[in-house]
Amino acid sequence: MSTEIQIDGPRFLINGRPTYRGVSWRGKSIEGLLMNSRMIQAVFDDENPQTARHWRYPDTGVWDPDRNTREFCAALPLYRQYGLLAVTVGLQGGGSIYAPDVYNHYLSSAFAPDGALKPAWFNRLRRVLQAADKAGMVVIVNFFYWKQARRFENDTAIRRATAQAAEWLLQTGHKNILVDVMNEVQKGSGLLDSENIHRLIEIVQQTTLNGRRLLVGTSIHPENSFPGGRWEDMQDFHLPHGNHSNATELRRLLQTLKSSETQRKNPRPILINEDSTHLENFEVAVDEYASWGYYSQGYGCGGTVQQGRFNWLAHGREPRYADLSGYQTLPINWGINTPMKKEFFNRLKAITQGD
Template identity: 40%
Template sequence: MNRLVLASLMALIIGTTAFAQQKRNTRVEIRGDKFYINGTPTYEGRTWKGHEIEGLLMNSRMVQGIFDDLNPETMGKWKYPDTGKWDPDRNTDEFIQNMENWKSHGMLSFTINLQGGSPEGYSRQQPWHNSAFTEKGELRPDFIARLEKILDKADELGMVPIVGFFYFGQDHRLEDEKAVINGVNNAMDWLHEKAYRNILVEINNECNIRYSHEILQPERVHELIKLAREKEKNGYSYYVSTSYGGGFVPLPNVVQTADFLLLHGNGVSDPDRIVAMVEETREVEGYRPMPILFNEDDHFDFDKDWNNFIAAVSAYASWGYFDFRMKDEGFEEGYQSVPVDWDIRSERKKGFFRLMKEITGY
């Protein structure tokens, strides 16, 4: 066998192996206002107390799955109670260990963010440095390696992560608008390189809350949605959107550009207002049949007949749980507060998963 033939054969073998490594198990589609996984609507045929559940995507805010703190002055804040030290790999590993249990209760999606969220729940000052992006918008390999583990496990389990890029407490870590655009391009290129087909993209969490860069603010964020949507490889492009702060109805520029719409229920204590938000969203200029998801809501009352979760479902909108460790609460509380107990131990967590399991029929 001459060298040219041998080289061609080796190239074919390498290429075939690479393709095999990228073969994915889970594919999400949006058809009208419903989500489909591998060609079948989610929660196929399911109704609950007269409400249609088929096509929804129940979720939870789990944004700290790849968290780390690059600020030596604050990294000591996140010590595990049993070891007295912080460990980002332990955090990701324990996240992954619990994913199958989450799904067994009907949770098909979760939001994870490349810049996390406030590890204290709500914080105006955020001196910690938690960003998968460098100041130029390049991807940090250690953060991305942890993300890959989570997304690979989600693909294996048939879950659909919502991958957020930017967070208002950390977007200033990118030096300018060019870096933000670089960040979107690099993150999208990486998703395409890994050939994930089970991902929804959220450009930034709550675009109308204190962002440093204008392109991440409400008037211009649709430019980044468009940029991400137009990224295509092998005929495939990702579904993209952004979210707003609690109680806010999406603006026309986002409604007209996005593939699905993200609402937040924070600050909305009346479940009737949750229904009204969904109805108002469907009236925004440019709306056409598309999924509406709450992917953050810090209201609970899961034992009551009428709560924000049930209200969203009654309006045919998916709902997402947001929980943080409140003052003087134990380690088992909250999915946003670092260090995180990713298990289902607290009464709040149990209440959410119990109601979700009932609603989805899992």
């Protein structure tokens, strides 16, 4: 099948029809929402052999980026059966182990320091786009993650990477794509900060092929959901993050966004593409008519700070592949294989009525 994502005011459409057509949950319509999950490591690799050893599969003792992508693609039809419509996949991955001896040294980027594209990464991304297209799903492609973006030579390289990635995505012919240009923008004046990130949004919007362009936004750091800058006016959809927020705080954030002058003048979809495993936040998002994104880090992520409100430091990485928790700490079992994953997907099916 061919899957095309479109926007109509605050609603998402797939192939010209509102998502979850006619579906309500507890008296609230979910028509036009895009329930999703952060699967940021789906095309991950690590060029540093000293850190790559941490990602070895427990059943083979070997890290294998092709296996990682292959197993992710194989899981997409199952996710879709539960009502999941979108996944966020990163061109610079995300945090896996936050201990400084690993986090400060792993090399995970689809871009060379000068902004050139790395073919192996984009070949894996092509496989994801194809598998998602076939499953009737959307891929939210995140371009930049702060830890790896610091390795670019200069701003020219960042602009080059942005333009070339947008061109490549258009040239695939796939139309099941949304772009999250920068993961968790923060207040500041750098090119990847709030005061200038609109310049990259603009590059994506102005990159066209046969009159078509990509839909693009930028996700915002949860500690300051409304930093200064022109990004909010320019983006095609809003990408707030709900991690660090309890249900009451998330409701307040969403109500503030919905009542903002920008949203009143130009209503656009609100797409949370990173929150937590706390399903009360999922329910609040539905109640406030916002798409919600599951984020399950996984045990064994190291460091000294909890990732969000859940204590992922309670124990180390599981020794058996079948038991691997989460969808971000590598290596990943992309199945619905743990009680926590099952709880989310079962709630998702209850809310969306599944496929």
